[in-house]
Amino acid sequence: MTPDAILALYEWVIGACFRCGDANLFVTPIDAVVTPRGERYPLAACGGCVLDMEEERRRFAERKGEKYHPGRLGRPPA
Numbered sequence: 441m442t443p444d445a446i447l448a449l450y451e452w453v454i455g456a457c458f459r460c461g462d463a464n465l466f467v468t469p470i471d472a473v474v475t476p477r478g479e480r481y482p483l484a485a486c487g488g489c490v491l492d493m494e495e496e497r498r499r500f501a502e503r504k505g506e507k508y509h510p511g512r513l514g515r516p517p518a
């Protein structure tokens with residue numbers, strides 16, 4: 441699967457990337473942090489970081505002998 445095809449699996453909005461800290465670029469919602477007081481902070485990642493994390497997932501699946509499914513960052517396992 442090409443990087444473009446992987447990125448096309450996500451929806452993009454302008455925001456800041458929690459992983460590399462860049463702001464005002466296209467990001468996709470990945471996760472959220474909930475504080476002990478119940479405040480919810482959404483986390484989003486930019487394209488470069490999404491591809492890094494997808495590559496980590498791919499290697500992890502390979503090590504475990506499982507099939508890798510791109511496009512599932514921040515989504516519950518199917």
Ligand SMILES: [Zn+2]
Pocket residue numbers: 457458459460461462485486487488489490
């Ligand atoms: Zn980033």
